[in-house]
Amino acid sequence: MKRSVEPHKVLRGWLCVTFVFAFTPAHVTANEDVFQYQIMNGAADPFVTYHDGYYYMTFTQVDRIDIYKSASLADIANGEVTRAFTPPADGWGSQNIWAPKLHHIDGKWYLYYTADDGVDANHHMYxxxxxxxxxxxxxxxxxxxxxxxxxxxxxxxxxxxNDGTRYFVWSTRTDGIMELWMDEMINPWTVRGDPVIISSPTYDWEKVDGAVNEGPAILKRNGRIFMTYSATGCQSEDYAIGLLTAWDTSDLMDPASWEKSPEPVFSKNPENDVYGPGHNSFTTSPDGKEDWMVYHANSRPDAGCSGERGARVQKIEWNEDGTPDFGTPAKVQILVDCIPGRYEAQDAIVHNAKVISYSRNVSCGKHVGYIDFEDSYVEFPYVYAPYSGVYKMTINYAHGMPHASHQVTVNQGETFEVQYPQTGWGNFTDMDIDVQLRRGLNTIRIAKGENFSELNYIAIQEKLPPEGPLKGPLQAKIDRVESLPEEAYTAESWATLQRVLEETEVMLADPDASQQQLDTAFGALTLAVDQLQFDREPSEDGAPKVASMEIAEDAPDRLTLTFDQAIDLDYANGFFLLGTEGPIMITSVNYKLSSENHRLTLNLAREARANERLSLSYDDTVGSVKAEDSEQPLPGFFGKKVHHPFAPKVSPESIRKGVHLLGKEGLIYDRNATHSLKRHMTAVDHFAQQKESEKVIKHLKGFLSLIHHQKDNGLISNVAYIVLKSDAETLLAEWE
Structure with a gap:
């Protein structure tokens, strides 16, 4: 017998209002990424439908309904967006707009949503x-x-x-219990008015924190109708997905036709940082061959019904008996909003404190807390200053103590205390102070002070930048070179580096040095570091090695590293990219693994400029990159040259022009030496145009012998020598 439902008054209860802030993460394009990333941050109750080659997505935004559209579900956060509904200022249906669902019915589109007038008990369906x-x-x-x-x-x-009849299913609260009700529809905006209850929370897992069945979603396959629903309150980490099943030939308005699975079919997975997965929808791959479940989840157990819930996608497998296997929630990468120019606390050296992930109201999704002990500190080792002087330093902090402070030390100098006004825990705000920085790289340590305070980031702002050539990048390069251990390298390669270093220091000290000279010195120092040879090769069996590093040609704000084997990482910290226009910060939480985890693409805080010389370092005491199989860590490296697709291609003509510029800059000391090198490269150019490879190779080898002779006889600088040697060897390798 059907159980009919009579209208009656319900009480306002546990249901949490969800405040959602949509965020467009870093650019993701391939459909293969749809399972790897959280496709939309701050997107509770996601609903996705696929129609005529496009995905359409809606989710709870509380004060409006937007529709997102994209050919790729992985990239839907960056897709087209339109405002479908703005509620009236007051009255029925004006507030708390939840769980919109977009359907294409009989050639028209319909958006079903929940709203009230500010009184929770007045939530109705629109x-x-x-x-x-x-x-x-x-x-x-x-x-x-x-x-x-x-x-x-x-x-x-x-x-x-189903079978020519349309049904409407929803969640209703009676006597504090949330149940699933269903009715037949006369048309897309009218039900018959004779609903039945098809599911009530009966199992313990449905009542962990509130007796709840809500968020129904329908998947029709294999002669059956599979209806998922979410159970217990969304405030609980145990919020989970249950399953009702009915044969498509049965009387769907008979509650007995629906069989409930005794256990949740999709629930939390703490090992993968997935809590409270639920309120899902179903869609397919673009070719229709795969069924996908789109659901929301949190990345920490206490996030509850907050705006931290994000939309994720998981492929559904099918059992031999025709039932769905939803699996367990997979670990996903969460791309977050990172603002250029900030030194994030989670990327620094964190000592006896704790990185807290996916926090609200913080930049880059993480901050550092538990700076609670006498030896607790966060140290920023590579704070860049383009010139020596006073800078404004912003410290972004939060605390709920009556009084709190941090101890700040700059470049191992005198420590001073910074007092913070109370903000409340989680309410991060800025404190500005003045600090004296030296040109190049600086170390800033922020340690425990009075009581307890958490740290999000620091930022440095110039006050009165001087005019003239930018010397900070070369100074930063020299600072890093001077930290290298001499005993690790062969005497010959170390001596070459020191000769180049001495000349670059002279140029840096020269008040009349041009920007071209400084940039040339930067490039030469990078090449000298590249040619360093270990005295004894480190024993790192099974450790990954970087085969190449290059800026993406179609995306100058992406740096791709290719490894000799598959790698894994927690997040991409430990990398330091230095260019001739200053450091380029790497947003460590926004990265992409591809090519069976052999390629790591890093997101840069700014684009690499055309012709900018770049070098990359990696600190293995901070970074987490390791071999996927052996778990051997990636060894640290320093100042390796990065390939830039917009750098001029090496050719006889480019080398000849380089000789001219080096002579003009005073880096080739003898005019006759300049002319001799130009004549030699003119001959190489002639034979290259004639495609006479043997003569090209012969004259390039002669050019290398010539610059070696000129260096030994003091006719050219070590800077000029190493630059010309690198270009000539590159060209020689192409012809050989």
């Missing part, structure tokens, strides 16, 4: 209609509340069709 073929068009008409529904609390409405 529907919008759009007769256009494109739901992104501005043609939405509000048809009001679903007609003939009981005049009681109703949320999370969804619809499906």
């Amino acid at each position: 529907v919008l209609e759009n007769t256009s073929s494109d739901p992104m068009s501005d043609s939405w008409v509000n048809k009001g509340q679903i007609e003939n529904m009981p005049d009681i609390f109703a949320i999370d409405g969804n619809t499906f069709e």
Whole structure:
């Protein structure tokens, strides 16, 4: 016998209001990324449908309904966006707009959503209609509340069709219990008015923190209708997905037709940092061959019904008996908003403190807390200053103590205390102080002071930058070179580096040095570091090695490292990219692994400029890159040259021009030496145009012998020698 439902009053209860802030993460394009990344941050109750080659997505935004559109579900956060609905200022249906669901029915589009008037008990189901073929068009008409529904609390409405009949299923609260009700539909905005209860929370896992069945989603396959729902309150880390199953030939309005699985089919996975997975929808791969579940989840157990819930995608497998296997929630990478110019606390050296992941109201998704002990500190080792002088340093902090402070030390100098006004825990704000920095790289340590305070980031701002050539990048390069251990390298390669270093220091001290000279010196120092040879090769069996590093040609704000084997990492910290226009910060939490985890793409805080010389270092005491199989860590390296696709291609003509510039800059000391090198390269150019490879190779080898002779006889500088030697060897390798 069907259980009919009579309208009656319900009490306002546990249901949490969800404040959601949509965020567009760093650019992701391939559909293969759809399982690797959280596709939308701050996107509770995600609903996705695929229609005519495009994915359309809606989710809870509380004060509006936006529709996102993209050919790639992985990239939907960066897709087209349109505002489908802005609620009235007050009255029924004006507030707390939850769980919108977009359906294409009989050639028209319908958006079903929940809203109230500011009173939770007045939540009802509403529907919008759009007769256009494109739901992104501005043609939405509000048809009001679903007609003939009981005049009681109703949320999370969804619809499906079976055997010519359309059904509407939703969640209703009676006596503090959330149940799933269902009714047949006369048309897309009207139900018959004779609903039945098809599911009530009966198992313990459905009542961990509130007796709840909500968020129904429908998947029709293999002669059956699979209806998932979410159980217990969203404030609980045990929020999970349950399953109802009915044969598509059964009487769906008979509650006995629906069989409930005794255990959740999809629940938390602390090992993968997944908590409270639920309120899902279903879609397919673009070719229709795979079924995908889109759901929201948190990355920490205490996030609850907050705006931290993000949308994720998991492929559904199918059992031999035709039932779905949802698996366990996989670990995903969460791309977050990182602001250029900030030194993030989680990327620094963290001693006896703790990095806290996926925190609200912080930049780059993480901050450092538990700076609670006498030896607790966060040290920023590579704080860049383009010149020596006073800078404004911003410390972004939060604490809930009556009084709190940190101890600040700059370049191992005198320590001073910074007092912080109370903000409340989690309410991060800025404190500005003045600090004296030297040109190049500086070390800033922030340690425990009075009571307890958490740290998000620091930022450095110039006050009065001087005019003239930019010397900071070369100074930073020299600072890093001077930290290298001499005993690790062969005497010959170390001597070459020292000769180049001495000349670059002279240029740096020269008040009349041009920017071209400084940039040339930067490049020469990078090449000298590249040619360093270990006295004894480190024993690192099984450790990954970097085969290449290059700026992406189509994305100058991406740096791709290719490894000799598959790698794994927690996040991409430990990397330091230095260019001739200053350091380029790497957003450590936004990275991409591809090519079976052999390629690591790093997101840069700014684009690498055309012709900018770049070098990359990696600190293995901070970084987490390791071999996927052996778990051997990536060894640290220093100042390796990065390939730039916009750098001029090496050719006889480019080398000849380089000789001219080096002579003009005074780095080739003898005019006759300059002419001799130009003549030699003119001959190489002639034979190259004639494609006479043997003569090209012969004259290039002669050129290398000539610059070696000129260096030994003091006719050219070590800087000029190493630059010309690198270019000539590159060209020789191409012809050989």
